[in-house]
Amino acid sequence: MSGVKQTFTGNRALVLEEALIFEIGVTSKCGVDLEPVPETPSMLGDCGAKQAVNLPGLSEPEAMRHYVRLSQKNHSIDAGLYPLGSCTMKHNPRLNEKMARLPGFGDIHPLQPQASVQGALQLMDDLAHWLKTLTGMPEVALSPKAGAHGELCGMMAIRAAIEAKGELDSRKRVLVPESAHGTNPATAALLGFKVDGIPANADGRVDLAAFKEKLQENGGTDVAAIMLTNPNTCGLFERDIIEIADALHAVGGYFYCDGANFNAIVGRVRPGDLGVDAMHINLHKTFSTPHGGGGPGSGPTVLSERLAPFAPLPYVEKSDEGYRLVEDANQTDAPSFGRMVAFHGQMGMFVRALSYMMSHGSDGLRQVAEDAVLNANYVLARLQDVMSAPFNGPCMHEALFDDSFLKDTGIDTLDFAKAMIDEGYHPMTMYFPLVVHGAMLIEPTETESKATLDLFIATMRDLVAGAKAGDLDRFKQAPELAPRRRLDETQAARNPVLRWQAECHEAQAAE
Amino acid sequence: MRYLPLTPADRQSMLATMGAASIDDLFVDVPGAAQRDGLVDLPRHQSEMQVERQLSHMAGKNMTASSVPFFCGAGAYKHHVPATVDHIIQRSEFLTSYTPYQPEITQGTLQYLFEFQTQVCELTGMPVANASMYDGSTAAAEAVLMAHRVTRKSRAVLSGRLHPHYTAVIENLSEMGGFTLAQSACAPAPTNGDELIAMIDDDTSCVVIQNPDFFGNVADFSALAQQVQNKGCLLIAVVPEVMSLGLIKRPGDMGADIVVGEGQSLGNGLNFGGPYVGLFAAREKHIRQMPGRLCGETVDADGNRGFVLTLSTREQHIRRDKATSNICTNSGLCSLAFTAHMTLLGGEGLRQLGQINHARAVQLSQSLGALEGVTLMTSAFFNEFSVRVSRPADAVVNELAEKGVLGGVPAARLLPDAGLDDVLIIAATEVNTEEDIAAYAAAMQEVLS
Numbered sequence: 001m002s003g004v005k006q007t008f009t010g011n012r013a014l015v016l017e018e019a020l021i022f023e024i025g026v027t028s029k030c031g032v033d034l035e036p037v038p039e040t041p042s043m044l045g046d047c048g049a050k051q052a053v054n055l056p057g058l059s060e061p062e063a064m065r066h067y068v069r070l071s072q073k074n075h076s077i078d079a080g081l082y083p084l085g086s087c088t089m090k091h092n093p094r095l096n097e098k099m100a101r102l103p104g105f106g107d108i109h110p111l112q113p114q115a116s117v118q119g120a121l122q123l124m125d126d127l128a129h130w131l132k133t134l135t136g137m138p139e140v141a142l143s144p145k146a147g148a149h150g151e152l153c154g155m156m157a158i159r160a161a162i163e164a165k166g167e168l169d170s171r172k173r174v175l176v177p178e179s180a181h182g183t184n185p186a187t188a189a190l191l192g193f194k195v196d197g198i199p200a201n202a203d204g205r206v207d208l209a210a211f212k213e214k215l216q217e218n219g220g221t222d223v224a225a226i227m228l229t230n231p232n233t234c235g236l237f238e239r240d241i242i243e244i245a246d247a248l249h250a251v252g253g254y255f256y257c258d259g260a261n262f263n264a265i266v267g268r269v270r271p272g273d274l275g276v277d278a279m280h281i282n283l284h285k286t287f288s289t290p291h292g293g294g295g296p297g298s299g300p301t302v303l304s305e306r307l308a309p310f311a312p313l314p315y316v317e318k319s320d321e322g323y324r325l326v327e328d329a330n331q332t333d334a335p336s337f338g339r340m341v342a343f344h345g346q347m348g349m350f351v352r353a354l355s356y357m358m359s360h361g362s363d364g365l366r367q368v369a370e371d372a373v374l375n376a377n378y379v380l381a382r383l384q385d386v387m388s389a390p391f392n393g394p395c396m397h398e399a400l401f402d403d404s405f406l407k408d409t410g411i412d413t414l415d416f417a418k419a420m421i422d423e424g425y426h427p428m429t430m431y432f433p434l435v436v437h438g439a440m441l442i443e444p445t446e447t448e449s450k451a452t453l454d455l456f457i458a459t460m461r462d463l464v465a466g467a468k469a470g471d472l473d474r475f476k477q478a479p480e481l482a483p484r485r486r487l488d489e490t491q492a493a494r495n496p497v498l499r500w501q502a503e504c505h506e507a508q509a510a511e
Numbered sequence: 512m513r514y515l516p517l518t519p520a521d522r523q524s525m526l527a528t529m530g531a532a533s534i535d536d537l538f539v540d541v542p543g544a545a546q547r548d549g550l551v552d553l554p555r556h557q558s559e560m561q562v563e564r565q566l567s568h569m570a571g572k573n574m575t576a577s578s579v580p581f582f583c584g585a586g587a588y589k590h591h592v593p594a595t596v597d598h599i600i601q602r603s604e605f606l607t608s609y610t611p612y613q614p615e616i617t618q619g620t621l622q623y624l625f626e627f628q629t630q631v632c633e634l635t636g637m638p639v640a641n642a643s644m645y646d647g648s649t650a651a652a653e654a655v656l657m658a659h660r661v662t663r664k665s666r667a668v669l670s671g672r673l674h675p676h677y678t679a680v681i682e683n684l685s686e687m688g689g690f691t692l693a694q695s696a697c698a699p700a701p702t703n704g705d706e707l708i709a710m711i712d713d714d715t716s717c718v719v720i721q722n723p724d725f726f727g728n729v730a731d732f733s734a735l736a737q738q739v740q741n742k743g744c745l746l747i748a749v750v751p752e753v754m755s756l757g758l759i760k761r762p763g764d765m766g767a768d769i770v771v772g773e774g775q776s777l778g779n780g781l782n783f784g785g786p787y788v789g790l791f792a793a794r795e796k797h798i799r800q801m802p803g804r805l806c807g808e809t810v811d812a813d814g815n816r817g818f819v820l821t822l823s824t825r826e827q828h829i830r831r832d833k834a835t836s837n838i839c840t841n842s843g844l845c846s847l848a849f850t851a852h853m854t855l856l857g858g859e860g861l862r863q864l865g866q867i868n869h870a871r872a873v874q875l876s877q878s879l880g881a882l883e884g885v886t887l888m889t890s891a892f893f894n895e896f897s898v899r900v901s902r903p904a905d906a907v908v909n910e911l912a913e914k915g916v917l918g919g920v921p922a923a924r925l926l927p928d929a930g931l932d933d934v935l936i937i938a939a940t941e942v943n944t945e946e947d948i949a950a951y952a953a954a955m956q957e958v959l960s
Contacts, residue, residue, distance in 0.1 A: 010815075021626050021854050030860035032593055035941070037866040040873040045891025047722075047729040047759045055633050057857015060595055067623070067851055071604035074619035078603035091514055092607050095559050100782075101597075104570025109583040110784030111920045112574065113912045119572030120783050126569075133553050145645035145785065146840035156687055185832035192689045195832045237540035268538065273545040284840075288514075292600075292844030293620040294610035294804065296645070296786030312683075328927055338683035342586055342648035342676035342773075343784025355566060361556035364512045370534045371517050374525055377537050381529035394529075394537045421616055426609070432828075449516035450525065482615040485812040492809035492821040496798060498639050499629040 015483055018069040022500045025056025031063050073483040074293070075426045081448060081456055083379075085398040085429035085441025086181070086233055088263050088285035095359065096288065096352035105351045110343035114325055120347065121323035125316045127354045131281060131300055134365065136272025139308035141301045141315070143345035147260060148183040150280025150299025151227075153312060153340055155187050157278055157303055158225050158254040160310040160337035167252070171224040175214055177206050179234055179433040181258060184227040193224055200435045204234040204391040204400070212247060220251025229258035230274070231265065233433040234391060235376065235398035235441065245275025254278070254307070262286045263445070264373055264397035267366030277304040283346070287353035298349035309334045314344050371446035372397040375453060379442055382457045386464045390436045397445070403438025409467045413438035415475035416463065422474075422481045423459050512556055574917065576781055580947035580954075582875070584895045584938025585725070585920040586647065586674050586751045587784060588776045591942055596778045596851045600844050610804075610843070614819045615811075620843065621818035624806040627850040634756045634853075635770040636763025637792035641803040642820075643846040644789030644838070647773025648680040651719065651749050653791065653802040653836055654769045655681050656688065658717035658745045660800045660835065665690045666714045668707055668744075671697035672724035674751055675925040681719070697929045699726040699888050699897050699922070704735035711742045717769075721749040722762065726888065726922070726936060727895035729759050736766030745769060753777055753790065753849075754940075755893040757858075758865030769793045777856075778848030788845035798822065802836035864941060868894035871939040871948070878952040879937070884959035888934070895938040897922065900959060904935040907958050914954045 010017040042048060058066060075082065082089035100106060108117055124142055131140045141157075144150040155174075162171050174188040177198045185195045198214055201207040206228065215223060226248055230238045238244070245255045257271055257279040263286040271279050283289045283298040291297075303311055313336050314327040325344065326332050360368060373396050380389060380399035388405040403413045417427030417440070429441040444453060466474050479485060517525075522534070531537060538546070576589045583589070600606065604619060611617030611624075624642040631640035644650040655667045667685065669678055671694055678694065685692050691714075695706045707718050718739045723729045736746040748762035750772035762770045772790035779787060793801055799822065807821035856864060872894040880887040884901035900907050904921035911918035919937035923929070939948070 018622070020622070022629065025854065025857065027858040030857050030863075031595070031855035032860055032864075034860060034863050035867060037863060038870040038874060038945075040870045040877075042869070043873050043876070043890070043892055044759060044869065045729060046731040047891060049758060049760050052858040052862035053633050053757065053761070055630055055853060055858040055861070057860050058854050060593075060855065063851065063855050064595055064599070066854070067599045067605075067847075068602065070619035070622050071599075071602040072619065073617070073622075074604040074608045075613070075616040076604045077607040082609065084609060087609060089607075089609060093514060095562060097601060097606075099563065099566045099570075102567060102570040103575040103577060104567075104573040106780045106782055107575040107577050107589075108573050108783050109576055109581075109589065109781050109917065110587055111583055111585055111924060112917055113909050115909065116574035116912050116917070117783065119569040122572070123566075123569050130553060133551055145649065146838075148837045148840065149645065149649070152837060156683070159687060182828040182834070183837050186834040186837035189832035189834075190684075190837050191687050237538075239540050239542065242542050242544060265541070267551060268547060269541055269545050270547065270551070273547075274542075290606045290844070291609050293605055293608045293617070293847065294843035295643075295840040296788075296842045296845055297840040298786075313679075327924070330927055338686075339676060339679035340649075340683065341680060341785070342646060342674065346785040347783035348786050351566070355562055358554070358557055358562045358565065359559070360512065360514065362550040362553040364515070364556040365553075366550060367512060367515060370537075371515055371522075373537050374517070374522060374534060377529055377531075378525045394531075394539065396537075396540075417613075418615070421613065426616065427613055446515060446517075450521040452516075479615045483618050484615045484815060484817040487614045487811045487817045487819045488809045489819050489821065492807040492819045493824075496805070496821060497808040498625075498798070498805055498821075499632045500625070 016069045020500055021056050025058045029057040031058055031060040082426045083428045083442045083444050085443040090445040091447035092288055092290040096355045099355040100348045100351040118322050121316050125318055127350050130357045135302045136270030137302035138305050139303040139311055141311045143341050144299040146297035147282040147299045150301040151187045153301040154256050154278030155191055156337050157307040157310045159191050173222045174224050175226040179435045204236050205238050208240045223253040225254040225256050227256045231261045231396035234400050235395040237396055241274050266369045268369045277307050283349045283353040288356040289349045289352040298346035310337045313339045368446050375444040386461055398441055398443035401440045402436040411467045411475045418478040419475045421479035579915050579917055580950045581917045582919050582937050583917055585936050589942055590776050590940050593855055596848050599851045600848050621806055623847055623850055625818050627846045630853050631790050631792055635792040636761030637770050638795045639798055640792040642806050643841040644791050644803050646787040646789045648677045650771035650789030650791045651677045652681045652684045654747045654771045657800050662716040664714050664716035667692050668710045668718045669694040670720045671695040673721045674725045701728040708738050715744050717745040717747050719747045723893050726897040727892040728889055729891050729893050733765040757861035774849045778852035779845050786845050788842040788849050804841050867941045871943045875939045875948050878948050882956050897934055897936050899933050900935055903932050910958045911954050916951050916954045
């Protein structure tokens with residue numbers, strides 16, 4: 001193992017190897033003390049299974065050890081900097097966890113009588129008020145389950161509005177900048193729209209002239225919408241955004257804004273003032289709900305006056321008698337486009353996000369944006385002499401570099417990122433956005449201290465020096481100190497093994 | 512502010528480093544018309560204690576499931592979650608980790624996803640499963656889209672006993688995506704599925720059924736699956752209560768082509784409807800048409816076993832407008848709760864837990880069925896059944912709540928136009944005691960008399 005001491009167990013002190021549950025558990029073992037089964041006749045009809053499913057169990061101490069050992073193989077924001085651009089890996093306050101676990105929020109059923117959940121409906125209404133006020137938008141749909149689901153919500157509302165005007169057959173084109181998140185074109189395509197790319201200019205922003213040209217093809221009558229991220233995925237504010245919105249509105253199109261980067265402007269800029277018609281908000285980015293290793297997310301979507309009537313079901317209404325959940329089309333005159341999920345959305349995330357917003361308040365949230373932008377610019381300023389920043393001027397909440405500083409070193413963006421792992425950092429976002437070569441997108445967030453950034457910057461400078469000095473092993477062999485070295489992704493895709501199977505593993509062991 | 516580490520001195524020195532006079536210099540690209548000088552009209556920051564006080568007050572206005580005899584189901588179930596599970600999902604390394612795109616430092620997440628996928632395969636009786644979806648309803652809609660891709664057809668036939676929210680989600684996505692649907696009549700009594708077969712036409716890609724169905728009926732659908740497949744369609748089976756799979760026949764064994772489910776019952780609380788965890792399992796030959804993330808086994812540069820996200824060429828970040836789905840996030844932490852709970856139970860524990868659930872539901876059906884004004888409508892069920900009551904079911908449920916019993920879900924709340932105003936859907940689980948059941952029966956008798 002490349003110079004690292006071998007051990008009998010394969011363990012390395014605190015980093016312990018751990019087998020799969022299928023290799024250590026047995027079907028008859030149970031880590032839960034269950035009550036005896038009451039004597040009753042069976043009413044399973046013809047549907048009773050003859051035997052238990054073949055899945056292993058573990059006692060409680062064995063299970064705890066299994067998962068704790070697994071956990072120790074993960075990087076986390078609690079343990080270290082996680083500078084993933086466009087992901088906003090900020091501190092997740094534990095107050096939020098405590099609040100979400102209050103029985104009054106965590107232990108209530110979505111279909112209890114509404115009179116018995118007035119506090120929950122109030123929480124949803126309060127959250128909606130905060131989101132509407134921060135974005136300067138009149139309506140918000142809370143139910144989308146994640147960012148991409150929020151995008152879908154916004155684009156469904158746009159589609160419904162177009163349909164209501166009888167223009168569904170003509171308005172088929174959705175303009176999407178090349179720098180967009182992959183979810184944008186995927187969402188547009190899912191709804192039957194035709195994706196039309198817009199190039200970026202030398203400043204890393206939408207090329208206004210190219211946009212207007214695209215818009216005016218066919219007089220603009222076939223344009224449904226633009227899907228634009230702002231601040232964009234290069235970490236830059238779209239300077240011409242109001243002009244873009246006005247031009248789009250003039251031809252009858254709608255402005256979908258991808259709100260993934262709202263953290264850069266929260267409390268300072270309201271998307272409603274930019275001409276936005278719909279924007280999703282990732283509660284798991286800007287509003288600190290935990291990423292949880294890939295979800296659950298939550299993607300409430302704010303809507304403009306023009307789109308508000310088409311908002312999905314359900315939503316909360318407040319009256320003198322209290323709060324009411326409008327769940328069905330026949331309870332409203334509004335032409336809602338329908339339902340996106342069972343029940344009412346990610347309540348657990350609503351509680352966490354509101355707890356975070358109330359903690360920060362209007363003053364704290366503005367400071368969040370300012371510190372996030374300050375931290376990113378600090379990283380940019382102190383690295384741009386040794387790394388290569390493709391665009392001039394200040395960035396917003398994330399600093400973009402390309403790989404030209406690695407030219408002729410024999411080291412690429414991936415190698416550089418993997419070497420960061422050995423230094424104790426999670427790599428930055430790589431090869432995204434697609435508009436620059438070998439992109440490295442660094443988003444420190446506002447919850448990092450100056451000391452943390454200084455050490456990170458010093459580490460990055462040392463890595464750059466190492467790369468330029470031709471220390472290939474430091475990069476090509478990396479990571480050497482992580483729980484695993486580089487994994488063979490080609491084999492995983494060519495011969496997919498997506499589940500544990502006894503036969504297969506016995507055969508391997510015999511080899 | 513407790514979440515912000517920079518001091519005023521830090522801010523000054525950092526601005527000086529970049530030659531900026533003030534923070535406003537960093538926001539120069541924002542058009543003047545959108546620059547806001549003052550604070551938005553919302554309350555200022557508050558201490559942890561102040562926030563906790565207000566949110567606790569709000570939470571206190573809700574009637575919690577654990578505080579009363581509780582019998583609501585209809586797609587979300589109250590089960591006991593071991594304390595270990597909640598501890599595990601609050602481990603920093605799980606809670607505050609990102610999607611495992613850097614596998615060398617996320618083997619923890621990847622290994623549990625691999626274990627999760629294997630458990631979902633075994634529970635459903637299917638050969639492959641993904642690393643979870645948002646919830647059961649969105650998993651069902653994705654299954655329909657997948658059936659369209661696999662068969663290159665564009666119409667789905669839905670059972671009238673599918674959860675109405677699931678129907679609505681499928682309906683919405685189908686309509687928006689330019690697909691069509693047909694649905695059989697909605698009635699609480701089970702059928703043999705002939706009406707679904709009769710609705711299949713040349714453009715039909717799939718038939719979607721639910722087991723246990725919305726009214727609680729369970730049935731062996733093997734014969735129906737065979738007939739659906741004979742017509743060149745896929746059979747999609749929806750499992751709204753994963754706990755049932757400890758005791759009833761697995762959908763894969765009955766011939767389902769795609770199985771989707773709501774996994775909330777294992778490891779996850781009620782949470783007023785979310786976050787939950789969608790299950791998605793399919794046949795091997797359809798792997799490349801599946802939505803969502805997949806975790807696969809491989810080896811690292813030293814030959815050690817490891818896990819990675821794989822087959823990502825199906826996904827939006829690679830395929831963009833050609834992706835199988837626009838999904839980016841899954842339900843990582845909820846799938847951890849699911850898999851940890853399942854690991855604590857083991858196969859036999861899950862079966863015993865299923866037996867307890869079933870027995871409590873049978874006891875409850877007997878107690879309520881003996882009352883005047885209550886007619887049991889479900890003859891074969893797992894932990895949920897429907898009754899007809901002699902008064903409008905929503906009034907009954909509201910009056911029961913006033914007496915401190917959460918007695919189920921009126922069918923008409925989800926199906927307002929189906930003529931089911933007197934139908935009540937009731938679930939019982941291991942959390943219900945014999946005292947709870949007696950209290951429910953007594954309250955029901957008062958409400959109906």
